[in-house]
Amino acid sequence: MKGNDVPNLYGLVLAGGKSTRMGSDKGLIKYHSIPQQEYLYKLLEHLCDKVFLGIRDEQRLSLNNGFNVIVDQNEYRGPFNGILSAHKTYPKVAWLVLACDLPLIDLQALKNLTVKRNPSKLATSYATRETNLPEPLITIWEPEGLKLATSHMQTSESTCPRKFLINSDVELVNPQHDEVLYNANSISDYEFIKSKLETTNEF
Numbered sequence: 001m002k003g004n005d006v007p008n009l010y011g012l013v014l015a016g017g018k019s020t021r022m023g024s025d026k027g028l029i030k031y032h033s034i035p036q037q038e039y040l041y042k043l044l045e046h047l048c049d050k051v052f053l054g055i056r057d058e059q060r061l062s063l064n065n066g067f068n069v070i071v072d073q074n075e076y077r078g079p080f081n082g083i084l085s086a087h088k089t090y091p092k093v094a095w096l097v098l099a100c101d102l103p104l105i106d107l108q109a110l111k112n113l114t115v116k117r118n119p120s121k122l123a124t125s126y127a128t129r130e131t132n133l134p135e136p137l138i139t140i141w142e143p144e145g146l147k148l149a150t151s152h153m154q155t156s157e158s159t160c161p162r163k164f165l166i167n168s169d170v171e172l173v174n175p176q177h178d179e180v181l182y183n184a185n186s187i188s189d190y191e192f193i194k195s196k197l198e199t200t201n202e203f
Contacts, residue, residue: 102182134165
């Protein structure tokens with residue numbers, strides 16, 4: 001797949017989760033002086049043709065008009081809900097999908113993923129050096145991959161996007177440092193990241 005055959009790349013920040021373990025909306029936590037979902041949105045604007053927040057319907061009232069949004073259509077369970085809602089809205093583009101709980105991801109890491117994008121595969125996924133397993137919420141999903149994922153969700157009992165990627169033809173990319181893929185899902189994770197960023201004068 002070359003040149004004009006490569007699908008456009010849109011960005012999606014998944015911000016529609018309930019954040020049960022964290023106890024507050026993970027997308028609104030400020031690690032870098034602004035809400036994390038806004039921080040990631042702005043990073044993706046450097047790399048993608050268009051960027052969206054994936055949200056629940058009830059979150060729309062709390063957002064300002066500066067964001068493009070895709071409201072979860074609630075056809076699927078788990079992270080595929082937001083990802084496939086975006087695919088259904090724009091089925092011909094590839095999606096660089098980011099979870100909203102990635103406080104250490106930076107522009108350089110995202111550039112590395114886009115540079116190593118392989119549009120002939122179903123997806124290009126970051127994977128830690130430690131596990132070498134795809135991280136579905138730090139992944140460029142090609143249209144064909146999402147089309148197959150839609151079929152998979154209609155016939156499979158598994159709603160796990162990682163399991164889907166493990167069993168699919170994907171390009172795996174290792175970051176320079178695994179910690180850039182760190183998920184902050186709980187209060188203890190938040191405290192760890194906060195202390196880490198403070199010691200590096202980034203918080």
